[in-house]
Amino acid sequence: MSLRVLAVASEMSPLVKTGGLADVVGALPSALAHEGVETRTLIPAYPEVLDALGDGETVLSYDDLFGGPAWVHEGSFDGAIVYALVAPHLYAREGGPYADENGVDYPDNAFRFAALAWAGAEIAQGAIPGFAPDALHAHDWQAALAPAYLHYSGGPRPATIVTIHNIAFQGQYAKELLRALRLPPESFVMDGVEYYGAIGFLKAGLQLCDRITTVSPSYALEIETPEFGMGLDGLLRARADVVSGILNGVDQDVWNPATDKRIPATYDVTKLKTRAKNRAALQKRFQLEPDAEAFLLGVVSRLSWQKGHDMLLANLPSLMTRHVQLALIGAGDKHLEEGFLAAQEAYPGRVSVRIGYSEDLAHLIQAGADAFLAPSRFEPCGLTQLYALRYGAVPIVSRVGGLKDTIIDANEMAAQAGVATGVQFSPPTAEALAGALRQAEHFFKDKETWRKLQINGMKTDVSWRHPAQRYAALYREAVAARG
Structure with missing residues (x-):
């Protein structure tokens, strides 16, 4: 059975990207097409x-x-149909998708993304001719207000799915905005959009959608606990029967x-020695010492x-007493930026x-570094490790x-079985990270072991094939349940 799905998101790679969300939204449609999902x-x-x-x-207009x-502009990119919500008063700005040039959130973000959800709900109800x-x-x-708008519209609606990419970001706004956000008075209840006395965008979607997914099975379990649920764990436990975790894939093109044109030397699992050219190019580009034996993170x-990354900073003095180098790109908290610049x-x-x-x-680091470091305290899925x-x-x-x-993890049993692909550590502390780094250095000095870890990783299927199959099955299940 073929299905038609409207995805609603704030970013989509390569059109606009600030993180992994864009990569998922950009790559999933083509993978779903193989499963009979448009x-x-x-x-x-x-x-x-x-x-x-x-x-x-223009396929839809608003006075x-x-x-x-505002109006909806239908275009195409890499064979995918994209609806762009054109609202100059909301989106025609010089800064990023969520914040201005100084990193300050736009004060009208509630309306900017309510507009996205409102248009999504209307398109979901057939507002664009020929697409139901x-x-x-x-x-x-x-995008999470879209299921709420559909719920309170009172009319026929399609099945609704909300995916949590990071539960730490929830979209909370003052209850006084209820009417301005076109939400009915009866929606401001615990089983509606109310969340600790405010309007919760993510909370509303999770409460009122048909199915909830997040981007890994372990994270799906973690967010049902107070430690990781960020205040929404009770709701997720109550709705546990509709919560599932589906791992992200990567766009293998x-x-x-x-085939990567962004790196100096292409290679595959049969030509790993060629990778050394990228390692040398990485050291040169980052002005690191041209050292073939250094452990390059x-x-x-x-x-x-x-x-x-505060844990990495804490470990740098010790690492610098050993044969280790670090190449890092990133931005975020000012004290961390300043800390790494001081280390440089x-x-x-x-x-x-x-x-x-x-x-x-980013491509050069992946192609040239010996090891890639992701020491997160919590991580819904992560794409960089893939x-x-x-x-x-x-x-x-x-x-x-x-x-x-x-x-x-390259523990003793996994190493003996020849299936390990990396090094894990727990708990997420500077001390545990220090141990993992020492272990990785030990493996790195054993060239045969290190090469096996590399080969195992490169042979791992991290494509969208299996995730797309699971999403397609989930869509069909949700559609069937609505009758």
Whole structure:
């Protein structure tokens, strides 16, 4: 049975990207097409989105959508149909999708993403001629009001699915905005949109959708606990029968060391020696010492407490007494940015940092680093460790969420069985990370063991094939349940 799905999200790679959400939203439609699912995606028409989509047609118009005129522009990108919500008063800005040039959240974000959800709900009910979705798939808090709008519309509606990419970001706004957000008075109850006296966008979606997913099986269990649920664990326990975890995949056309045009030398599992050229290029690009024997660690990440980079900073003095180098790109918390920049100054040629993000440098780090570090305190899924597997950069990860689910720890039994793909550590502390780094260094000095870890990782299936099968089955189950 073929299905039609409307995906609603705040970003979609390569049109607009701040993190892994965009990669998932961008890659999933083509994978679902192989499962008989047609996906069309609604995203805000940020300036870069309209530039990329180019010519198209207007398929839906609004005289007033939360403060100004708006319309839906239908375009296509890489064969996928994309609906861009054009609302100049909400999206035509110089900053990023969520914050201005200074990193300050836009004060009208409640309306910017309520507009996205409102348009999504209307399209889901057939507002665009010729497209009647069987299901609406809302990604994260920015789209999560869509199931609420559908619920309170009182009319026929498709099945609704909400995916949590990171439960730490929930979208909470003052209850005084209820009427302005076009929510009825009766919605402000515990079983509706009310959340600790405020309006909870993510909470509303999780309460009122048909199915809930998150991006790894372990994270699905973790968020039902007070430690990881960020205040929503009670709701998720109550709805546990509709919660599931589906691992993310990666776009293997974009992340493929055998064809990657962003790296100096392409290679595959049969030509691992060629990888040394990328390692040398990484050292040169980052002005690290041209040392073939140094243990070269790579990091590509948002710099935050969640991602555990304060633990890496705490370990740098000890690492710098050993034969170790670090190449890092990322941005985020100012004190972490300043800490890594200070380390770069203290250890020239050993530590090199680039504040910000570069797709080219991200590919180069994966293709050139010996090991890739992801020491998160919690991690819904993570994509960078999957890229690392593809590129033969052995992952060193904390034993949480999707990191736990995707990396096979090189413990003694796994090593004997020849199935290990990386190094895990637990609990997520600086001391446990120090032990994992020492263990990884030990493996690195044993070239045969290290090569086996690389080969195992590169042979791991991290494609969207299996996740797409699970999403397709979930859609069909949700549609069937609605009758």
